Structures are given as C-alpha cells and as structure tokens.
Amino acid sequence: MSRQPNTPKIVATALLLALAATPALYSQHTTALQPDATAPHRIHLILKDGNYQIVMSYKIVGNVVRYVSAERGGAEEEIPLSLVDLDATKRWEKQHAQPGPIDPNNPQPAPPAIDPELLKEEAARAALTPEVAKDLRLPEEDSTLALDTFRGTPELVPLAQTDSDLNRNTGHNLLKAAVNPLSAAHPVVTLKGEASPIQLHVKDPVLYLRIGDETVGSTAGAPLTVDTHGATSHMQNDPSGGSPTSRYVIVRADVRKGIRVIASIRIPLLGTGQHQEDVVETTTELLSGGHWLKVTPKEPLDFGEFALMEVISDKAINLGVWDFGVHPVSPENRDIIKPEPRRGSTLERRGPS
Numbered sequence: 001m002s003r004q005p006n007t008p009k010i011v012a013t014a015l016l017l018a019l020a021a022t023p024a025l026y027s028q029h030t031t032a033l034q035p036d037a038t039a040p041h042r043i044h045l046i047l048k049d050g051n052y053q054i055v056m057s058y059k060i061v062g063n064v065v066r067y068v069s070a071e072r073g074g075a076e077e078e079i080p081l082s083l084v085d086l087d088a089t090k091r092w093e094k095q096h097a098q099p100g101p102i103d104p105n106n107p108q109p110a111p112p113a114i115d116p117e118l119l120k121e122e123a124a125r126a127a128l129t130p131e132v133a134k135d136l137r138l139p140e141e142d143s144t145l146a147l148d149t150f151r152g153t154p155e156l157v158p159l160a161q162t163d164s165d166l167n168r169n170t171g172h173n174l175l176k177a178a179v180n181p182l183s184a185a186h187p188v189v190t191l192k193g194e195a196s197p198i199q200l201h202v203k204d205p206v207l208y209l210r211i212g213d214e215t216v217g218s219t220a221g222a223p224l225t226v227d228t229h230g231a232t233s234h235m236q237n238d239p240s241g242g243s244p245t246s247r248y249v250i251v252r253a254d255v256r257k258g259i260r261v262i263a264s265i266r267i268p269l270l271g272t273g274q275h276q277e278d279v280v281e282t283t284t285e286l287l288s289g290g291h292w293l294k295v296t297p298k299e300p301l302d303f304g305e306f307a308l309m310e311v312i313s314d315k316a317i318n319l320g321v322w323d324f325g326v327h328p329v330s331p332e333n334r335d336i337i338k339p340e341p342r343r344g345s346t347l348e349r350r351g352p353s
Helices: 007-033 086-096 116-128 231-235
Strands: 043-046 052-061 064-069 076-080 106-109 131-133 144-150 153-159 176-178 187-192 206-210 215-217 247-252 254-256 259-263 279-286 292-297 304-313 316-318 321-326
Touching: 043 086, 131 153, 153 321, 187 321, 259 304
Parallel strands: none
Antiparallel strands: 043 052, 052 064, 064 076, 144 153, 144 206, 176 316, 187 259, 206 292, 247 279, 247 304, 254 259, 279 292, 304 316, 304 321
16 A cells, blocks of 8 residues: 655645745845944935935835935835936945955855944034924024924924114124113114014924024023124224124014014123013023024013014124014914924835825
C-alpha cells in the first residue's frame, strides 16, 4: 500500500514560512520612511521651482513622494511627484554621499554622517520662522505682526508702520523726533481716520518685530537693546545725547473727529514703576537666532485705539508707529497668517494639486 502525502503538514509548513518572511518584506517596503536613529541622514528633496525640503528619507508612492521631514521633528508628509525634481535630488545625494565603515556581518556601507554645515543651515532656517502658537509660524519676510485670536483660532496679523505723513510701510523705518523729558504730554503723531485698519480681538496681543541679524544685547524681562536700522548714523552728531538703543511702549490714541492723536510720553519715567496715563510698558524677548523681537504688554489693553512706539533714547522717539485697535467684535482682519497643521503619521494617497 503506497503512503499518501501528508498534505496538511505541507500546507502548514508553507504558511509558516510565508508568515516568517512577511515582516522582512514589510520592513523592506517601509524602510525608506524610517530615519536611522544611530546615524541620522539628511537629504535635500529638491523641487522644480528651485526650493527644497530637508528630509531624513523619502520614497515614491504612486503620484506622490512621501518623506520624513527633518525640519519638523520627523513628521511624515507628502508632496505631489510632479513638483519634485528627482534627477536633481539624486545628484545632490550622490555629491554628498560619504563612504562609511563596512560591517563584516552586513556588507552595506553605513549611512553618511550629518554634515555640520547642514545642521547649522537647518537651525538657521528654523530660527527665521519660529513657532509662536500650535502650527503657527512667523514668516521669513521682514515685517511686524501681532498674535491675535479670532473665534478661538490663533492668527498672525501684519501691522503697517505709519508716520505723521501717512506713509504706510510694513518694514522698520526711522523718523526721529526729539522729546523734552520734562514737558507735559503733547501731540507728536496724527493718524488719519478714527480707527485703525487693523482691529485685534484680544486684550493681550503679543507683537513680533523682525529686527535682522545684529543685536547689541538683551536683558530678560527688561527693555531690549536692538539695532535701530540706521538710527546710529542719524544720532552720532545729535546734541541731545541720543544712542542707538531702543525700547517699545504701547500708547493709547486720542480719537478725535477724523483723526487719532498719539501724544508724547515722559521717557525718564519708563521702567520706574510710575504710572503714565495712556501708556502701557512692555517686556521684550529676543527669540532664538536673533531675527525676531517679542514684545508683550505688561498689562491688558482696554478696548480702543493704540500704537506701538519705539523709544530710541532718553530724549528721542520714532515717529513711525504701528497702529492697531482692540475690539473683540470686529470682523476678521485681511492678509492674516493662519496655522498650518502637520499631517499625522497615517498618510492618504492624493493626486497632484
């Protein structure tokens, strides 16, 4: 009598072998998205418009490129394949590849070490756009912005610098005026209109000023000494004894028919604890990288019209002010910057945008 083949055992053995191989196959499929913790890798994923993303790894899935972002803490993200210059990306990888030691148990070369210059570049890029609220970052451009909240969502609102000649500019200009430290308050800036085009919705807005790369120094919780973008040259021959240092105050505007009037302040009283009507002092903080100055009012702002004013010295102020109002029921501002949430680890396939 011939022996029948043991079919169930053969099938079971085949299934076990297939299951044993599955983790290895799955690992090979997903390795491209997993950064190596022992030797982190950095790649320039170059886009067709000339920009690039710094990533730890990437792979092509259909018509998208999925990658692990090195700039956003290892978040998994994706971009349409049509926007990526793969040839340029491969050339960059080839130019920056460095041979590593050979593992006798694994004949694959070790990943290249991180280029210190690349790490420095990443830190510099991140410092240009620091995060000020969840998923909300300052822009790279030179500007002044207020952190507002509209219907529960944080927003960055650009502020324009306005001088008494009604020239508006989002940069940092200097139009100096001498102030008699002993005189009573008197009008120094007149703004057109009874309300600012910018209306914030919170009593405690935080202001951010782009100040460039050069700072003279800082003291936590006290007025910060910063570069005044040309103030030094204007004040070297100033008989009033000015200096290139600045601090910032928020002044309530006197609303009159068709205009808002900003009055002078008693500069020597700043920092002494003595109260000045319609003047709110601030604390300042230089953010990491030295590109942005954070200005926070020391007390809540009541509803009304205000202006952020730069105090250049003990006897001089900048007539270029950043005006805004505080009214919680105002409509949403224009040209705002909203949060951009990061995608979760579960990525969805989507076509080119």
